[in-house]
Amino acid sequence: MFTGFEEALGWIHGRLKFGVKPGIERMKWFMEKLDHPEKKIKAIHIAGTNGKGSTVAFIRSILNESGYRVGTFTSPYIVTFNERISINGQPISDDEWLFLVNQIKPLTEELEKTELGAPTEFEIITACAFLYFSTCKNLDFVIFETGLGGRLDSTNVVEPVLTLITTIGHDHMAVLGSTLEEIAAEKAGIIKKNVPVITAVHQKNANEVIRIKAGEMNAENIxxxxxxxxxxxxxxxxxxxxxxxxxxxxxxxxxxxxxGSHQRQNASLAVLAAEKLNQSGLAVINECQIRDGLRKAVWPGRFEKISDDPPVYIDGAHNMEGVERLVDTVMDHFSGKHLYICFSALKDKPYEKMIDKLDKMAYGIHFTSFEFPRAEHAKELYQTSSSTNKSWGSQLSSINEFIETCKKDKDSVVILTGSLYFISQARTMLNK
Known part of the structure; x- marks a missing residue:
């Protein structure tokens, strides 16, 4: 038994050594041992390459405006680890996390001795979420965001009342497949029998994969x-x-x-979700509540302004599609400004193409690294860049000097982007 939150959190993070192990058999084992918490909640399940977090925020905000109490399970965290399990946008407490971990740890040790093997960090966190939400009183809905993919994602033991797929793009291809059709098939794996699915996927072939899967599951496809x-x-x-x-x-x-122009699509997806909940008799939501929900929704790390002098924004453009959306947003909002970019990424991302795209719009670009097992070294990123105005620093603190330099340019706008793990750490550092 752990006696303190930090000790419990250290144990959770220690599970990172088990890496990513796609599959839901260990989660099914957890659910059986926990008396099937996944059957005791009214869940909305969301998958997609980009836009999951913002769509979660929009739906949660609409439901909150309509008087509903809403739990969310999201990943990764931006501000604090606790936010991965939240109620009405408020992270659960250290004591609540400590209680959950002390319930899950003995089961983890038991599971490790079976042929299923050791559960990963994400599987343990997901099990904690199901346990918490199933015992939380007066909870109307729980929104679950997938971690990676869908079909084999730990959250896919959920039994939802509504399913959403935001977008399909090239990400995690070593696990999900090299084509959009293969990736779409993995995302479509969250579609359940007779449960409506709403999607913002626009690519014809990927959309066809989802349509066929929905047909097989007798799921209404919107x-x-x-x-x-x-x-x-x-x-x-x-x-x-x-x-x-x-x-x-x-x-x-x-x-x-x-x-961001892409937020119009994410917001529209949330409106469709609200309409479907209305039509299904699962909620009562009016137009005013939809409008207020969209306007009041917040989501840290998605083109979030954190400073005024100079203007500094953080945005988790962690794949090629995310970078393309970042470029569109910059063109919409900062035409005529001098754009300075600070970038960091994980080793397994196609950062060469991402950097090439950023180089073309950046007035200056800085590369750094951060504390994470798969973080790429800043010098490797720097050497990939073809910019004539570039710099690098091996420590996260090098961002401070970069921003101070940008202050000298009265037309500067600074954007910190790349890995969500990077912007989480950078956000914490700069806010201090």
Whole structure:
């Protein structure tokens, strides 16, 4: 038994040595031992390459505005580890985490002795989430975000009332497959029998994979791009505005406080989710609550402004599709500004292509590293860049000097981007 939170947290992080082990057999074992907590909650399950976190935030905010108490399970964390399990956006306490870990640790030791083998860090955290939410009183909904993929993701033992797939892109290809169709098949693995699925996937072949899977599962398949029209789009100084026409309603001049043209799509997906919950009799949500929910939604690390002098934003563009969205956002919001980028990435990401894209729009670019087993060394990133105005520092603290240099340029805008693990650590450091 652990007596303190830090000790328990150290044990959880110590499970990183077991790496990533796709599959849900160990999770099924946990669920059996815990008396099937996955059957005791009203869950919404979300997969996708990009946009999962923002979509979670939009749906949670809409439900909160409608008077519902909502749990969320997300990964990775940006501000604090505790936020991975939250209620109405508030992370659970250290004591609650300590209690959960002390319940799961003996089961972990028992599981390690079976032919299924040792559970990973993510599997243990997921088991803690199911246990917590199943015993949490007066909880109306729980939104589960997949960690990696879908079909073999630890969260896929959930029995949801609604499923969403945000986007399909090239990420984690060593695990999920090298083509969009293969990746789509993994994401579509979360589709359950007779449970509606809503998707923002736009690639024809990937969408067809999802359509076929939905048909096999007798699941209603709602495509954002077929069921909706998004128009009158414009960038605001601190968010986005757009109009949305669904098969049920016309919503004029919706606004979000999350920045980026892609947030219009994520918000629209959340609106469709709210409509489906209404139509299914699972919730009662009106237009005013949808509008307020979208406008009030917050999600750290997604084009989040953390400083004014100079303007500094952090954005978790951790794959090629994320970088492309970052470029679009910069064009919408910062045309004519001098863009300075600080970038760091994991070794298993296609960072060469990401850096090439960033080089083309950056006025100056700085590379750094951070504390994580798979973090790439700053010098390797630096040598990949073709920029004529580049620098690197092996320590995270090198960001401070880079920002001080940027202050000298009155037209500067600084963006810290790359790995979500990187921006989490950078955000914590800069806020101190």
């Amino acid at each position: 495509s954002l791009h077929d069921a909706c029209a998004i128009f009158n789009e414009k960038a605001l100084s601190a968010g986005e505005e757009f109009s949305l026409e669904t098969q049920a309603k016309l919503y004029e001049n919706l606004q979000t406080s999350l920045i």
